[in-house]
Amino acid sequence: MEPKTLFDKIWDSHVVQSIKGGPDVLYIDRHFIHEVTSPQAFDGLRKRGLQVFRPAKTIATADHNIPTRDQDKPIKDELSRNQVGTLEKNCRDFNIEYFGLNHPKNGIVHVVGPELGYTLPGMTIVCGDSHTSTHGAFGTVAFGIGTSEVEMVLASQCIIQPKPKKMRITVNGSLQKGVTSKDIILYIISRLSAGGATGYFVEYSGTAIESLSMEGRMTVCNMSIEMGARGGLIAPDMKTFEYLSKVLPADLKPDFNSLVKGWMKLKTDKEAVFDLEKEFDAGDIKPMITYGTNPGLGMAVDDTIPEKAGNKEENAAFLRSLDYMGFKPGEKLLGHPVDYVFVGSCTNGRIEDLRAFAELVRGRKKDPGITALIVPGSKKVEQQAISEGIADTLKKAGFELRQPGCSSCLAMNEDKIPAGKYAVSTSNRNFEGRQGPGARTLLASPLTAAAAAVTGKITDPRDLLNN
Amino acid sequence: MAKEKFDILETTCVPLPLENVDTDQIIPARFLSATTREGFGENLFRDWRFDKSGEKNDSFILNDPAYSGKILVAGKNFGCGSSREHAVWALSDYGFRAVVSSFFADIFRNNSLNNGFLPVMVTEEFLGNLFELISKDPGTKVRIDLGQQVISVPGTGESMKFDINPYKKECLMKGLDDIDYLLSIRNMITAYELRNTLRK
Numbered sequence: 276m277e278p279k280t281l282f283d284k285i286w287d288s289h290v291v292q293s294i295k296g297g298p299d300v301l302y303i304d305r306h307f308i309h310e311v312t313s314p315q316a317f318d319g320l321r322k323r324g325l326q327v328f329r330p331a332k333t334i335a336t337a338d339h340n341i342p343t344r345d346q347d348k349p350i351k352d353e354l355s356r357n358q359v360g361t362l363e364k365n366c367r368d369f370n371i372e373y374f375g376l377n378h379p380k381n382g383i384v385h386v387v388g389p390e391l392g393y394t395l396p397g398m399t400i401v402c403g404d405s406h407t408s409t410h411g412a413f414g415t416v417a418f419g420i421g422t423s424e425v426e427m428v429l430a431s432q433c434i435i436q437p438k439p440k441k442m443r444i445t446v447n448g449s450l451q452k453g454v455t456s457k458d459i460i461l462y463i464i465s466r467l468s469a470g471g472a473t474g475y476f477v478e479y480s481g482t483a484i485e486s487l488s489m490e491g492r493m494t495v496c497n498m499s500i501e502m503g504a505r506g507g508l509i510a511p512d513m514k515t516f517e518y519l520s521k522v523l524p525a526d527l528k529p530d531f532n533s534l535v536k537g538w539m540k541l542k543t544d545k546e547a548v549f550d551l552e553k554e555f556d557a558g559d560i561k562p563m564i565t566y567g568t569n570p571g572l573g574m575a576v577d578d579t580i581p582e583k584a585g586n587k588e589e590n591a592a593f594l595r596s597l598d599y600m601g602f603k604p605g606e607k608l609l610g611h612p613v614d615y616v617f618v619g620s621c622t623n624g625r626i627e628d629l630r631a632f633a634e635l636v637r638g639r640k641k642d643p644g645i646t647a648l649i650v651p652g653s654k655k656v657e658q659q660a661i662s663e664g665i666a667d668t669l670k671k672a673g674f675e676l677r678q679p680g681c682s683s684c685l686a687m688n689e690d691k692i693p694a695g696k697y698a699v700s701t702s703n704r705n706f707e708g709r710q711g712p713g714a715r716t717l718l719a720s721p722l723t724a725a726a727a728a729v730t731g732k733i734t735d736p737r738d739l740l741n742n
Numbered sequence: 743m744a745k746e747k748f749d750i751l752e753t754t755c756v757p758l759p760l761e762n763v764d765t766d767q768i769i770p771a772r773f774l775s776a777t778t779r780e781g782f783g784e785n786l787f788r789d790w791r792f793d794k795s796g797e798k799n800d801s802f803i804l805n806d807p808a809y810s811g812k813i814l815v816a817g818k819n820f821g822c823g824s825s826r827e828h829a830v831w832a833l834s835d836y837g838f839r840a841v842v843s844s845f846f847a848d849i850f851r852n853n854s855l856n857n858g859f860l861p862v863m864v865t866e867e868f869l870g871n872l873f874e875l876i877s878k879d880p881g882t883k884v885r886i887d888l889g890q891q892v893i894s895v896p897g898t899g900e901s902m903k904f905d906i907n908p909y910k911k912e913c914l915m916k917g918l919d920d921i922d923y924l925l926s927i928r929n930m931i932t933a934y935e936l937r938n939t940l941r942k
């Protein structure tokens with residue numbers, strides 16, 4: 276048999292039909308929806324007089340447009356309340372499982388999917404959210420779709436998609452102290468640029484990737500989209516199976532061993548060919564930070580902003596971006612004052628991220644100039660943070676643990692960063708205005724965020740880890 | 743459901759010579775709370791079109807009366823970032839029917855095609871010329887012939903072929919959409935499901 280990549284194996288086995296000269300009709304095993312990108316899709320179904328084809332394969336959660344305080348009270352903002360109410364009604368009308376506010380399974384869609392065992396190796400997974408790539412950490416083909424496509428999945432459990440090209444990114448070697456999975460992916464994106472992987476589906480491999488926990492792998496796959504990739508995935512291994520053994524839904528538990536047997540086959544064949552291969556050395560990676568307004572404009576935290584970028588147009592965009600950020604070419608960022616710190620999102624809102632943050636702030640105090648938003652990715656993470664004593668540690672250091680949601684990652688709720696203020700954020704996008712009109716976002720790991728939170732300025736976390 | 747058919751479009755253009763224009767700029771998240779598809783044009787490029795107090799920002803191209811038309815000409819990697827289809831709805835609702843760039847983000851391209859909105863990918867060189875022509879003469883017309891898959895500048899005779907998936911092209915030209923198609927092959931989908939349960 277012709278050697279295949281892991282991506283090919285999963286994709287090809289889900290093709291219901293290849294349209295001649297055109298895209299594939301792809302069967303979807305798992306569909307996640309949330310309040311922002313689904314209402315128009317349900318609207319479309321109603322207009323066509325359709326039912327949801329396979330309601331049990333869709334899971335809904337409210338996450339993007341919800342407050343992170345007082346979740347037990349009605350949402351204050353009328354539009355947000357209406358949007359969440361619409362999702363709830365749609366789920367009721369169309370018989371879809373819904374995790375609303377205060378539901379023990381509520382949380383950010385890409386955090387709850389994996390932690391509740393809805394994300395399983397070999398699946399095709401879609402959601403009307405570009406960071407669906409997160410689920411690729413379990414060896415799935417998972418990617419973001421638009422609302423028309425959400426409607427397609429609801430109507431037929433399929434979407435019509437052209438097959439992307441394949442890229443492999445190999446990271447070998449071991450990470451230095453203070454360097455995390457977030458730094459790996461920020462480093463890769465800074466090397467490949469914000470559009471560098473457009474048209475590709477990425478497989479991450481190598482010893483540095485294998486050494487990551489499932490949480491760390493999710494952080495890497497999550498940000499695949501920030502270099503334009505359709506998605507990213509990592510072959511499942513013993514770590515994956517061990518994680519799943521703890522979260523597998525009860526009805527699947529008896530099948531666990533036979534499932535694992537099937538999952539073990541999910542890897543790229545030795546001779547398989549990728550359209551593009553990139554290789555990096557983990558030892559070269561330092562704690563990273565972005566200085567511009569796309570995730571590709573990143574550097575080591577102790578580095579200086581480049582003097583210029585590429586060709587004429589690229590340089591113009593680069594200068595425009597620095598102007599927005601209030602930075603200059605050649606400037607060093609260490610020591611630059613910070614106003615806000617945001618820890619959370621589907622990139623770094625998992626328990627491991629809160630642990631890392633708490634570890635560094637333990638025994639220290641929040642800098643008085645800092646406003647901090649510490650937002651767990653889900654109810655489960657919140658509960659865990661409380662029971663592990665993380666919430667306590669945070670409190671002692673002057674931080675408050677909020678309730679779960681997307682929060683300041685896209686600032687649809689009131690968790691906005693004011694214009695002109697600097698925020699070190701563990702989220703995934705530093706676009707102009709992403710965290711509020713005029714907000715200036717610096718993307719970094721939870722450790723680098725913690726270092727900024729206790730010093731009030733951009734700080735190399737390695738300086739605080741040693742003592 | 744039937745959409746407006748796309749055939750030949752000849753119009754003046756609005757140039758936006760910026761790279762990596764992301765969907766957060768096209769339509770900021772705080773305007774995504776609506777539950778219908780209409781009305782997003784009002785907030786298209788909101789934070790570039792208007793200043794903080796809601797006044798029009800005269801230096802932004804959409805507010806320059808010299809430029810108008812149904813085609814947006816934009817820099818490389820247009821539509822990157824969030825998967826929000828609201829970005830395409832905002833562009834269409836504002837009155838655009840096509841966008842020309844040297845590179846598009848994948849999800850944005852799919853979303854466009856699903857809404858009868860045409861992304862036309864041209865070479866860097868063609869794009870550069872186009873920006874120059876339009877800045878010299880805002881009255882420059884551009885013609886997009888979907889049937890022939892040709893984009894041209896009738897005034898100068900410059901033209902180039904562009905790619906589009908044949909299936910998507912047919913959908914656009916006939917004003918059809920994917921759901922009609924998927925519904926027509928439900929038998930096949932059910933058969934696929936059956937095969938897979940048996941295999942397991």
Ligand code: SF4
Pocket residue numbers: 338339383384385404406620621622680681684685702703
């Ligand atoms: S946390 Fe941010 S990136 Fe993740 S799903 Fe929410 S809004 Fe999207």
